Amino acid sequence: MPYFNIVAETTESTVITEYEPVPRRSDSYQSEAELEKEFIRLLTEQGYTYLNIHKEADLIANLRERLEELNNIKFTDSEWEQFFTTAIANPNDKIEDKTQTIQEDYVKVLKREDGTSKNIRLIDKKNVHNNRLQVLNQYENGKAEGAKYNNRYDVTVLVNGLPLVHIELKRRGVPIREAFNQIERYQRDSFWAGCGLFEYVQIFVISNGTLTKYYSNTTRINTIKDAVSGKTKKSKTSNSFEFTSYWADANNKVIPDIVDFAKTFFAKHTLLNIITRYCIFTSEKMLMVMRPYQITATERILNRIEIAHNYKKYGNVAGGGFIWHTTGSGKTLTSFKTARLASQLDFVDKVLFVVDRKDLDYQTMKEYDRFEKGAANSNTSTAILKKQLENPNAKILITTIQKLANFIKRNQQHDVYNKEIVIIFDECHRSQFGDMHTDIIKHFKKYYLFGFTGTPIFAKNAGARKNAQLMTTEQAFGDKLHTYTIVDAINDKNVLPFRVDFIKTMALEEDIKDEDVWGIDREKPMMAPERISLVTKYILNNFDRKTYRGDKTYVFNALTNIKDVASAGRQEVEEIKRKQRLSGFNSIFAVASVPMAKLYYQEFKKQMAEDPSKSLKIATIFSYGANEEEADGVIDDENSEDTSALDQNSRDFLEDAIRDYNVMFHTNYDTSSDKFQNYYKDVSLRMKNKELDLLIVVNMFLTGFDATTLNTLWVDKNLKMHGLIQAFSRTNRILNSIKSYGNIVCFRRLQPRMESAIALFG
Template sequence: MSYFNIVAETSENTVVTEYEPVKRRSDSYQSEAELEQEFIRMLCEQGYEYLPLHTERDMISNLRERLQELNNYEFTDKEWTYFFNNDIANPNFSLQDKTRNIQEDYRKVLKRDDGSTKNISLIDKTNIHNNRLQVINQYVMGLQDGAKHDNRYDVTVLVNGLPLVHVELKRRGVQIREAFNQINRYKRDSFWAGSGLFEYVQIFVISNGTNTKYYSNSTRDNAIRDAKAGNTKRGKTSNSFEFTCFWADANNRVIPDLVDFTKTFFAKHTLLNILTKYCIFTSENILMVMRPYQITATERILNRIEIANNYKKYGSVAGGGYIWHTTGSGKTLTSFKTARLASQLSYIDKVLFVVDRKDLDYQTMKEYDRFEKGAANSNSSTRILKRQLEDNNAHIIITTIQKLATFIKKNPGHEVYEKHVVIIFDECHRSQFGDMHTAIVKNFKRYHLFGFTGTPIFSVNSGKAKNPDFFTTAQTFGDQLHAYTIVDAINDNNVLPFRVDYIKTMDVDEEITDEMVWDINREKAMMAPKRIELVTKYILDHFDQKTYRGDKTYIYNTLTNIQEVASAERGAVEEIKRSQRLSGFNSIFAVASVPMAKLYYQEFKRQMELDPTKHLRIATIFSYAANEEEVDGLLDEENPEDTTALDQTARDFLDGAIDDYNKMFHTNYSTDGDRFQNYYKDVSLRMKNKEIDLLIVVNMFLTGFDATTLNTLWADKNLKMHGLIQAFSRTNRILNSIKTFGNIVCFRNLQKRVDSAISLFGDKNAGGIVLLQSFKDYYYGYESVDGEHMPGYVDMVEELKEKFPLMDPQIIGEQNQKAFIALFGAFLRMRNLLLSFDEYKGNELISERDLQDYLGRYQDLRDEWRRKRENNESADITDDIVFEVELIKQIEINIDYILMLVKKYHDTHCEDKEVLITIKRAVEASPELRSKKALIESFIAGINDVEDVMAEWRDFVVGQRENDLAQLISEERLNPENTRRYIENAFRDGEIRTAGTDIDKLMPPVSRFGGSGRDKKKQAVIEKLKQFFEKYYGVGGAMSIGGTQKVVYGERRGEIGMVAEEKR
């Protein structure tokens, strides 16, 4: 590493360069109280002040003193009362408003008693060491403060008197997830109570001593909102425990133990830097806390700019460098923060962020706008780019290589070339970049060139022998400033590992993969009609298995106005989103050429017409007959803007495929100009919405396209190196606990290429981390690299049947119950993993009936323990217990299945009691149908001689729902119109919302209640609304004002509709 980098490393780096863990002094048992005392002692040693503060009155008094100290001003009592009640503890402030108070509006205007004004800062972001850090513990928020239950919080860090960081501890040996759940309970029960100061917490830290993680208040807040939604939103979004983060050093070495975490994360300058610099409060009101590798990369670039400026090394590779952060690790967020902070340096005139495709330009702009509205400027033409480069107020500009190249070509000697600029390139590996690089170096005089890449070009994969103009990433940008590889990302659970299947499709020597041998005759054999037919049949036969299609598994925010967004000028139409229930995931099929894409598309249509039960929503897109593969493994870039490079045959075929697409989605696209660009955008948006099941591509969508709903790549294409990792990485974005890996199904023998690519972009031992074990390993168990035996599926089933046989009427004793929950949870996770293996079918070892019985017991225990906790029967009732709710939901029985059984019962003239037992078992096993048990039993009891059970059920539900709602309105004396509108919105959004003033609008007039009486009444109404919602949500169609029903069409196989539509 160069001299400049060494100079830039200082003790004030937010992330420590290299951390050596502290040697443990004791192996003796450590209680939670002892852990807490040790933590506080370490904070005090690091300069925190301990306060024996336990009540809100004391907290408000301390807050006043700290703000007076920070602002060098003493409030009068009148000024303080007004300021506190209006600018800090305003009862109308939501959690988002309080977050904005810290992240954006931290300077307030105080109106003094004499009529003059003064700026009051809640936090000093310019000189962070002006902020006072204090620590408190065992703070009590109880019933007298208006809380639902008495709560005692573990440890809280006050910044200038405001609680900005909260720490929840569990003793060593207890699952860290329970600390996460504990904080969720505080949010539900008491954070909002009193003056609501604990809603100012920005960052939460959870630890069991051994493992320690941090996360933002949005993760916690959204997790609570998801939990409130009648158990309907349990998939892993950015709201769930899986999005909590470990802290690490700059070498990506995780720092899990609380002692080490405290010495690094809680170092005063580190914590204050994170709070003041490395949090982003997005335009969607989500607080994002950057991860250590993102912070390190940002600071390394800023340090390089600073040192290069001081030593006049700008205008050379010594003034730049590159960041190697693997695909999917959040490079856009890192680049945004880097660009934002670089643009604030006094001597920097412009920051240019350069992408290599028009669609990525638009996508990046949308992301930047999400991070901070209006922070960056994008351009749809070179003319606009020129205007922005000449505008002194346009500090951050997003553009494409093509537009920047055109600008330089048309504007020799432009004044911008004399400006001091930072130019950041994102994944620019195309061959045209060599020319672009030369043009920049030749024209700009004072530049710092930085590259962000997930797959750097090294000498081994540069293809320099075939293309001497192509440079390695280091030759182009300079030193590698930071690396965060795919191995790091998988270890940190930031992206998923891959599971690769190799499906043999030809009776030839599959080991022959050398490019010289792979001649035109071999490619013709690959396109043989019989082979195309077999591969297509394999995909159709295995699609549901690989993508988990067919079960209601998760709620997802889908875009509802796709066609308007796709057809409008960028940003001209606001995106409208709503929560929808989606079933399974979707996939991309990467093929070798346009002729092959055509053959597959036609074969899919033919086979689906023969067997409508295997219907998929299929689309295809390409813009020219790309090369089969590039020598360096780089995927040849297709142009999403026009199709002029296509021959007539290919264009006619694509027009036909687009015509099919138009019929499927009621659109009007074609291969002509703007209509093709809009088709590209529409396909992109519908892939993200999971409205397309399978997209056939040649090279498009294999780089730079992110869709968390995509979990499978089918590959009939010779991928290698950079292109292979980029294509595979389309599948490994984190979404929920059902999606545990990216599925890769190769119809060519790419095993050596996969191993080579993973070794190059991870390390030589990366295969065991990046790729999953074999079916045999998971099924029978295996030895880990540490020599530990990892139990297999067979072991788990045997233990389940032996220790918890279904013939025993119940599981007695708390320890036995804990053991069952832990074992059955492990079984559910392993079953979820095995479901995508072809070999699992027929080797389940447990019948569907027994599985339902076990699920019923699991649910009974979950309900029982939740009731005990809510009734405060045991403070630590769920210590080291985690219920796998998402996985229960994945295999749950839906209402259609129950109605099919009811019809079967009806067809036996209501005499087959075995069917009733099956119905009872199925309802007990389902987390969603349990709340509808009484409704289903009432329907069965009253069923008469009817022709259509489904129609009878719908009519029954609508009638019952209307009666129950009318009764609820009458009993609680609610406003009828407002209540109906509120319920309609709840059914539309998939959750009961309790934040804001919505509930207040339903309540009887204020005069009927006073103080805490009204709060109790409000809480009782909320509980009844939740019970009503849980009983009727998901059955009987949508609600609408006045009791009339909106028809929501269900998804059926063989039916052309949108996956995003509600499924009944």
């Protein structure tokens, strides 16, 4: 239930709460010229100034006037020449440098003729309505200015005279991808021409009138680690159209038509907020533009913090809430932006970003560092956490819930408990419902508590809980502030749909209707050598097909040159597999128990030795696992990275498997505490770099692990509810046009469970 009955809210929300499309005839504005004219008319009605210029000299003159207006200054000719050539149109600056200028370094120093210095803002980020918006069309950037071809750009939006948004239009009926391809040509052939001002464009909009999408200037740059040399290189991907986004209202209703898009996305406060607040320039020199559901979630959290502060409702669930955004929709980016903006509120002392496992702590730190180097402080011990909580300069802290609970146990009285602290929980569907959660809310007096989850806990999937008051996500965190389900994400093409195959491995499976009864006393026959061999053989025989290994690549030619692959030398086979690895994806194999992982690992080694042509780079990882399964089929304790509780047989097996891994990659890991944590991190990195083909897991890597290169999950365990959705979602990250869905191959009777989970979370 809502804790606040707000009579009126601000109209300055970046994303409109609900939008009703403008009624019109379906054949209106068919031609490109008519679309362009109508689009410009809509912008001028909203306060944009139309600028009838088409040449670079006029563009530069207008830029000078707008910067003079914004900064209340008059440049002399020599001052402007010096400022323009060094601070704005420096010939050494690339697109990344100009993007950094707009996003981070937008205040430049002007050396005046009288020897004084003055700060010149290129954009006003504190009061966005101080920025002047102009629109021009059919701007010419031709051969005379150094370009390869004559180019006329459709529509460009200037912010304080700088072209920051470019719109490419096609007539209705023409595929929208043609507009995308045209912008690609402009970037290649002419945006850099003359003084290169069009390299300042931050956001591109493409439309055929009926469909409209937007994307940033660098989403098409993909960082690839070469599998042979190990060197990292940046490469343009040819399939990055998949990273373009639809605009929508706060209810996730897509706004595709150019007329509706102009009235919402191009509303002055919306566009300026997106450019000044909701873009992130990462440490990898990539610009990321947030999607509408991410912006809505961020603003609703910030709004809740401010209202709770004003009403003094901190310290209970009224001052918090949770965000239900499906796995793979970019929760880390949303949480990062939320943490950054919350930390800038005057009354907020600190923002704690709390994760529930060491692997997520490491991964989240890497993600936060990617968004902004050094923006967040991670801690490796409770003592360091204590120092950071006492350090006024450490505004955003990343910690595990275990370390935070240890801090509370060792410091029953501390000044930080009386400060206004925003606490954001990542993946709040798991261990935040136990004693540690109770300790946190008992000691902190002025907290604002927020949770992000792709799979909330409802009464239906709560399972057994110690505390009846902490059964569901809503009980623990308060109001649901925003929802973006897996169905929304698939419809928007922000994550991939699943393709699920059910492979029958035991007789009479379909004759038993009750899926819970079916699972009783089945583990022993499931681990029969014949079945383990059968499943392993199926995976090896179908691996290349499922992961697109060798798809339209060198491998076809290589195989035709080697008539009998089975008799080929190991070096030849390795070369073929290396080429395959460059072309396809990789996979995870989730099994029911550590003994089953052992059986499968040994069987894979045996069958690959018998047929080297099917050789894969495989590894396994697990730690402590309880005997009984959780309600969702994923045991949280197993992810603790604590190997001390493993029985001797399991530990010996893990040591042997890690020894194989060390030989394969020339590393030096084992099951001791520190080295096992480093083994986890190394496995994680090699999965993301596609250096491993198949990873056998029990529970680890089934939640919280993101790798765009992973497209297949093989399943031989009884997943259900949120555990099933979490595990399936490891495969559905968008990468390119070849990866069109997440492959799930089930060797168990999971169809009823899958249908129940999708019904609950869709």
